[in-house]
Amino acid sequence: xxxxxxxxxxxxxxxxxxxxxxxxxxxxxxxxxxxxxxxxxxxxxxxxxxxxxxxxxxxxxxxxxxxxxxxxxxxxxxxxxxxxxxxxxxxxxxxxxxxxxxxxxxxxxxxxxxxxxxxxxxxxxxxxxxxxxxxxxxxxxxxxxxxxxxxxxxxxxxxxxxxxxxxxxxxxxxxxxxxxxxxxxxxxxxxxxxxxxxxxxxxxxxxxxxxxxxxxxxxxxxxxxxxxxxxxxxxxxxxxxxxxxxxxxxxxxxxxxxxxxxxxxxxxxxxxxxxxxxxxxxxxxxxxxxxxxxxxxxxxxxxxxxxxxxxxxxxxxxxxxxxxxxxxxxxxxxxxxxxxxxxxxxxxxxxxxxxxxxxxxxxxxxxxxxxxxxxxxxxxxxxxxxx
Amino acid sequence: xxxxxxxxxxxxxxxxxxxxxxxxxxxxxxxxxxxxxxxxxxxxxxxxxxxxxxxxxxxxxxxxxxxxxxxxxxxxxxxxxxxxxxxxxxxxxxxxxxxxxxxxxxxxxxxxxxxxxxxxxxxxxxxxxxxxxxxxxxxxxxxxxxxxxxxxxxxxxxxxxxxxxxxxxxxxxxxxxxxxxxxxxxxxxxxxxxxxxxxxxxxxxxxxxxxxxxxxxxxxxxxxxxxxxxxxxxxxxxxxxxxxxxxxxxxxxxxxxxxxxxxxx
Numbered sequence: 001x002x003x004x005x006x007x008x009x010x011x012x013x014x015x016x017x018x019x020x021x022x023x024x025x026x027x028x029x030x031x032x033x034x035x036x037x038x039x040x041x042x043x044x045x046x047x048x049x050x051x052x053x054x055x056x057x058x059x060x061x062x063x064x065x066x067x068x069x070x071x072x073x074x075x076x077x078x079x080x081x082x083x084x085x086x087x088x089x090x091x092x093x094x095x096x097x098x099x100x101x102x103x104x105x106x107x108x109x110x111x112x113x114x115x116x117x118x119x120x121x122x123x124x125x126x127x128x129x130x131x132x133x134x135x136x137x138x139x140x141x142x143x144x145x146x147x148x149x150x151x152x153x154x155x156x157x158x159x160x161x162x163x164x165x166x167x168x169x170x171x172x173x174x175x176x177x178x179x180x181x182x183x184x185x186x187x188x189x190x191x192x193x194x195x196x197x198x199x200x201x202x203x204x205x206x207x208x209x210x211x212x213x214x215x216x217x218x219x220x221x222x223x224x225x226x227x228x229x230x231x232x233x234x235x236x237x238x239x240x241x242x243x244x245x246x247x248x249x250x251x252x253x254x255x256x257x258x259x260x261x262x263x264x265x266x267x268x269x270x271x272x273x274x275x276x277x278x279x280x281x282x283x284x285x286x287x288x289x290x291x292x293x294x295x296x297x298x299x300x301x302x303x304x305x306x307x308x309x310x311x312x313x314x315x316x317x318x319x320x321x322x323x324x325x326x327x328x329x330x331x332x333x334x335x336x337x338x339x340x341x342x343x344x345x346x347x348x349x350x351x352x353x354x355x356x357x358x359x360x361x362x363x364x365x366x367x368x369x370x371x372x373x374x375x376x377x378x379x380x381x382x383x384x385x386x387x
Numbered sequence: 388x389x390x391x392x393x394x395x396x397x398x399x400x401x402x403x404x405x406x407x408x409x410x411x412x413x414x415x416x417x418x419x420x421x422x423x424x425x426x427x428x429x430x431x432x433x434x435x436x437x438x439x440x441x442x443x444x445x446x447x448x449x450x451x452x453x454x455x456x457x458x459x460x461x462x463x464x465x466x467x468x469x470x471x472x473x474x475x476x477x478x479x480x481x482x483x484x485x486x487x488x489x490x491x492x493x494x495x496x497x498x499x500x501x502x503x504x505x506x507x508x509x510x511x512x513x514x515x516x517x518x519x520x521x522x523x524x525x526x527x528x529x530x531x532x533x534x535x536x537x538x539x540x541x542x543x544x545x546x547x548x549x550x551x552x553x554x555x556x557x558x559x560x561x562x563x564x565x566x567x568x569x570x571x572x573x574x575x576x577x578x579x580x581x582x583x584x585x586x587x588x589x590x591x592x593x594x595x596x597x598x599x600x601x602x603x604x605x606x607x608x609x610x611x612x613x614x615x616x617x618x619x620x621x622x623x624x625x626x627x628x629x630x631x632x633x634x635x636x637x638x639x640x641x642x643x644x645x646x647x648x649x650x651x652x
Contacts, residue, residue, distance in 0.1 A: 015400075015401070016398065016400070016445045016446050016447070016448065017444065017445060017446075018443055018444060018445065018446050018461045018462070019444065019462060282474065284470040284471070284473060284474035285474050285475075285476065287442070287444055287462065287468060287470070287474075288468055288470060288474045288532075288535075289487070290444075290461075290462040291442060291462045291463070291464070291466060291467060291468040291536075292464065292467075292488035292491055292535070292536075292539055293463070293464040293488055293491050293492045293539060294487075294491040295491075298491050302476075302487075302491070303476065306476070306478040307476075307478070309478070382519070383477035383519065383520075383521045
């Protein structure tokens with residue numbers, strides 16, 4: 001059978017086909033066009049940067065920014081020093097082990113130093129964290145941390161276990177209710193979640209808007225397949241987060257970076273899904289449509305598009321998952337609002353209960369989104385897998 | 388002049404490696420309107436290629452194919468296709484599938500709706516219009532495919548192993564349906580099949596094709612299709628005439644297969 005197949009020459013038939021639009025077997029990537037696309041990419045890069053790029057004013061601007069950030073970090077250092085009265089670095093300023101170890105190194109070593117250190121901690125907890133008016137530390141927590149100063153042992157991480165590292169379910173529930181009503185720094189968790197969701201919606205929308213037509217074009221036309229193969233294969237393996245530093249420079253901290261990063265995260269997935277979708281159409285379906293008098297555009301709209309819906313939906317579901325994960329990570333540094341930034345902010349203030357609530361909310365929203373997609377899928381494409 | 392004319396048609400493919408394969412060589416025939424032609428032959432004899440050329444999906448490398456004195460160069464509404472299976476549109480209901488052709492040609496619902504009902508009746512699916520195609524059995528799906536093709540009122544119906552994926556019983560029923568439709572509509576039908584019995588029973592003309600190069604080996608004119616319209620199918624297939632022809636053709640194809648194997652391929 002294999003030999004006969006080879007002799008029947010599927011490849012050979014392509015040159016004699018009268019209509020190839022919608023015929024997946026007739027579409028292959030043309031390497032010549034891939035090369036053109038690669039050259040075009042490099043030329044575009046060069047043009048986009050060289051003539052207008054790093055001129056003097058931009059360079060000065062960059063220098064100024066560096067200077068500013070240097071001054072800023074000096075100020076921060078001074079503030080830190082001021083925070084840590086009596087020369088004590090605060091072991092609870094960060095839950096990470098390395099900070100704990102660093103703190104231990106500076107912890108009082110002699111009996112005489114301990115009371116001073118304790119005083120420093122108490123003072124800071126009561127008055128020092130002025131930017132967190134909603135987050136007064138409980139007496140118990142202050143005592144725990146004062147105790148930490150006394151018993152600081154670099155080899156004993158177990159001391160770190162406690163409300164500050166992993167809150168109990170009860171604490172988490174309490175914190176959830178607080179986040180729900182008063183919020184973290186006066187922004188409720190719903191607002192953070194809403195911000196994040198709205199970013200995902202926009203990112204996915206534009207990602208699909210760009211990706212689906214390109215994917216269809218690649219699935220249906222050998223030249224366009226060749227042209228888009230290069231950028232798709234080059235950019236697709238890049239983890240979106242690797243572009244975060246660049247995007248922050250281009251779009252600043254906030255929505256611009258987050259949404260563009262999500263477009264980048266979803267566009268390749270949607271291209272691949274649409275390309276696969278366009279190629280799953282059975283030749284007999286396309287031929288039947290042509291025989292029934294359909295035009296090319298009718299074949300596209302009435303056959304190829306509905307036929308590709310299952311693949312597109314799979315793409316949307318994958319893209320949604322990836323986008324949601326990417327977004328939260330991107331918000332850690334790339335934004336000042338959203339669930340990710342809330343978590344990061346909370347971490348900096350050792351509010352692990354807030355962190356845990358944030359994580360749970362992220363997980364629940366992720367599950368809900370997938371359930372919604374599955375429901376939509378069963379309603380919109382009931383024929384899936386039954387063809 | 389609704390005749391189908393095939394004049395010296397040849398088809399040569401280049402396969403990767405530069406080899407040329409002669410899928411069809413010098414195929415010529417005329418088919419008067421209203422005949423039912425069946426194409427039979429071993430794998431690789433070019434029967435599906437020929438059908439695809441008639442449909443206008445492939446352009447032959449030599450020769451001319453014309454219907455009603457009009458040269459065939461691309462697919463058209465005058466030639467309806469029925470495929471083996473899976474060529475229905477799952478996202479449409481049965482009635483929407485049948486009305487696909489008229490709708491693509493911008494006909495109004497009032498124009499085609501009564502015809503759709505009529506066609507459902509003809510293929511034995513009255514009342515199934517609102518069902519989804521994936522809810523139907525294989526045989527019923529092929530009935531829909533037939534109706535969809537008829538909705539466009541083509542001059543000729545091309546069938547590419549339309550019953551190939553059906554079980555024996557359904558297959559027999561569908562053969563009867565094809566004969567009835569052939570008689571009632573008077574359409575020209577060209578049907579490709581692997582089954583000798585089916586080719587004999589349905590074809591009032593039958594080509595046994597041979598491979599390498601693909602060509603018409605033997606051209607039969609048969610009485611069974613006409614008889615089948617009135618006589619019982621089982622009885623007819625048991626008749627000595629039928630059995631004799633069946634053995635003759637089976638031997639012919641068997642010899643061809645042996646020749647292919649014998650050449651060491």
